[in-house]
Amino acid sequence: MSKYWNERVQKLEPYVPGEQPKDQNYIKLNTNENPYPPSPKALEAMRDCLDARLRLYPDPNASDLRQAIATYYDVPVDTVFVGNGSDEVLAFAFMTFFSPKRQVAFADITYSFYKVYANLCSLDPRSIPLDDAFQIPVDAFCETSGGVVLPNPNAPTGRGLPIDVLRKIIEADPDRVVVIDEAYINFGGTSAVSLVKDYPNLLVVQTLSKFAALAGIRVGFAIGQPELIDGLNRLKNSLNSYTLDRVALAGAQAAVEDFAYSEEMARRVIATRERVSAELREAGFDVLPSESNFIFISHPEHDAEQLFRNLKARGILVRYFNQPRISDHLRVSIGTDAEMDAFLKVTKELIREDR
Amino acid sequence: MSKYWNERVQKLEPYVPGEQPKDQNYIKLNTNENPYPPSPKALEAMRDCLDARLRLYPDPNASDLRQAIATYYDVPVDTVFVGNGSDEVLAFAFMTFFSPKRQVAFADITYSFYKVYANLCSLDPRSIPLDDAFQIPVDAFCETSGGVVLPNPNAPTGRGLPIDVLRKIIEADPDRVVVIDEAYINFGGTSAVSLVKDYPNLLVVQTLSKFAALAGIRVGFAIGQPELIDGLNRLKNSLNSYTLDRVALAGAQAAVEDFAYSEEMARRVIATRERVSAELREAGFDVLPSESNFIFISHPEHDAEQLFRNLKARGILVRYFNQPRISDHLRVSIGTDAEMDAFLKVTKELIREDR
Structure with a gap:
């Protein structure tokens, strides 16, 4: 604390944020990055702007x-807002649309x-508890409030929401x-x-960090009617007139124009996710059905925090949340097939040793 | 206005912001960009990170x-904060150190x-009027307030402040x-x-946009004691854990490590500024003494807005502020010698025609 900081x-x-270790010796399954590289066209577009301009x-x-985003989604360009990662876009949305006078609802x-x-x-904030299967209580989200924030699919659970449920909450x-x-919609959900x-x-807020494998250049966007975009x-x-730099703008545009590439990479991630989920279930894990590029797992006989530490000691980073209701779970990002094979091998060894 | 926007x-x-015309057919002297390219080492460092990482x-x-900034300024690394352009750093400073309960002082x-x-x-805000020579009334800035923001040199005037004046205001x-x-300290001021x-x-807040010629990658920083940096x-x-992307981080680091290059470029800008100022004075302009990479000029016999428009029609962009007390002035960024020769030639023709 400091006398120079204001009350807020x-x-x-x-x-x-999840750990970003500087040495690359870890198998990094802790921050939901895409295991595949970004579109070569995005890299080329960035290379082309590295000059005196x-x-x-x-x-x-x-x-x-x-315009590239508008074209991909077939929406008018004045319904698109872009920012320095979807975290910034979300922060701006909170700062623009919600008021201290009325509660904002999101899940616990x-x-x-x-x-x-x-x-x-x-x-x-109004914290609305998920049910025991980590699903949202739709009626509670329909009750009047000053605003609602819902991830689809949810993090860290990976559970998706059907469009008709969203429609009901929006109309309420x-x-x-x-x-x-x-953020994770392109791994199986419906936008x-x-x-x-x-x-x-x-x-609707999205990001290029996961789907387009560009966490390194910080680009997120929102789509809404012009009234919201103007706000x-x-x-x-x-706050900042120029939130996106020349290199990020060029790379993001080329990435969006090549979303077909990212769709192909997403299909690979989904295939790996389904295979790994099945193997983990076979090893006795509970694996929540996931529509994202990570899985949320627990094991009835093994302590999650212990497993997290043991995996780290063996060179595999996953995410453990020391929080009520989920401290028995681990969130595991889907890596390449080779990375996930290593994860499965070590995990099975660890639970065998722990018996 | 929209019912969805909160009161704030x-x-x-x-x-x-100043115009950023998409066609490059203008001589662009309106947003105080550096006329020389960034360090080749910065471009190379950025090129080196355009891959799967x-x-x-x-x-x-x-x-x-x-660490690079700390090394250049010979200060501890925990006294350095970096952000997405100095605009973001300044916004964060306002959001951290100033309170609605007490007035914040800056010049009119x-x-x-x-x-x-x-x-x-x-x-x-407490607006403190500059004197008729656009200098700050030091005593007024020494009066107790909830905070002070002072650019050195000031914009759009270009006037610098001696360190002992700053010390007096800080100690007050x-x-x-x-x-x-x-933002403009490296063109003749004392940091x-x-x-x-x-x-x-x-x-103390600085930016790589002007001195390091990297307005295109959005990096600013602040130096203060750890108590302020922690805030x-x-x-x-x-708000956003990752405000700087991988490419910007790499380019900025290399640019700071090669500040000797930027110092050489700044010397060129200063030489051009002094030459252009002298020529403009000869043509009857009042030119404020500048410690920055722009000059603030007026002519007793010619209308500034008219001159701004005529320059634009002839392909030269400068900045005109339709504001009390300065609507008779133009702010002109210092370009290359060739650009400034073109500016001088056209300006002299325009005031001759306007006689």
Whole structure:
């Protein structure tokens, strides 16, 4: 604490990201990165802008990138907002659409940054408990509130939501904004982007970090009706006019224009996920059905934290959350087939030794 | 306006950046970019990271870049904070150190984003008028307040501040944070970084956009005692854990390690500035003494807005501010010698025609 921090900063409880070890000796299954490289076209586009033009500011409106996204999703360009990773886009959404006067609803087990944003914006979060199978209680999310944030699929559980459930929640209170965080949508879920034209209170947020394998360049985006996009732009232009740099803009645009490549990589991830899930179930694990590029697992006879530590000691990083209700689970990102074979081998050895 | 925007966003008055025309047919002297390219070592470092590693998140602590900055300035690494351009760093400083309960002081004629940040943070700004020579009234800045923001040199005037004046303002009230915005310090001013070790209430903010000619990759930084840096980190980690991407981190680090190159380029800019200033004075212009990479000029017999428009029609972009007290001035970035010769030629023709 410091006397120089204002009251809000004194009270903040910052987000703690998953470990990013500097040595590359780990099999890294802890931050849901894509195991496959980004599109070669994205790398080429970035290479092409590394010259004297970097002395110039980027396009503050990111017009070309926004157009590429609009074209892929077949939506008007004025329904697209881009930012420095979907975390920034989500933060801006919290800062724009939610008010300290009314509660914002999200699940008790979900992306832990939502609570941090709520704190940052002095909001009153309403934590809605998932049921025992980690599914959302739809009726509770339909109750009137000052806003809703729902990831589809949810993290860290990987569970997806059917579009008709989302539609019901969006329709339940047309005066509040519903943010659907689709960071992992391309690994088996159904996007709500097609609903945007029907609902002025719907904002869909996506990222290039997972699907496009570009966590390293920080690009996220939101799709919503122009009324919502204008609000995000007002906020952004009151904080930082140029959130995306020239290299990231070029790489992201080329990546979006080559989403067919990412779709192919996603199919590989999904195939690996299904194979690994089946093997883990055979080894006695409970594996939640996942629509994402990670799985959420527990074992009735083995301690999750112990397994996390033992895996780390054997060179495999997964994510353990020391939190109520999920401290018996591990979140495991889906790596390449070779990485997952190593993970399966070591995991089976560890639970054998622990018997 | 929209019913979905919260009260704060309804009231925002966003910043409007200088034009970034997409065609490169203009001589662009309107956004204070460096006319020379960035260090070849920075471009090479960026080229070296365009591969499969971009699928991984960047280092959220930006340790290597922060170490490079710490080494250049000979300060401890825990006194360095980095962000997505100095605009983001300044926004975070406003969000961390200033409180709605006490007024924040800055000049009436200064970087117009300060007022936007104040608005974003629901702060009460105290506008202190510069004198008729656009110099700061030191005593007024020494009066107790909730915080001070001073650019050195000031923008859009280009006027610098001596270190002993800054020291007086910092010492006047040790309970408030004084932010010195040194975006243009490397074009003739004296940095306050050397004061950081003596004053826990001093934060110095710099950018790679101007001096290092890297406006295109968005990197800014702050130097202050760890108490202030920790506050900025709390805020940043409550908004976006990864504000700097892998490419920007690598390019910025190499650029800082090659600041000797940027110093050489800055010497060229300064020489051009002095030559152009002298020629403009000869043509009847008032030219404020500048310690930056731009000049602030007016002509007793010619309308500034008219001149701005005529220059634009002739392919030369400068910046005109339609604001009280400075609507008779133009801010002209210092370009290459060839660009400035073209600017001088056209300007002289225009004032001859206007006689």
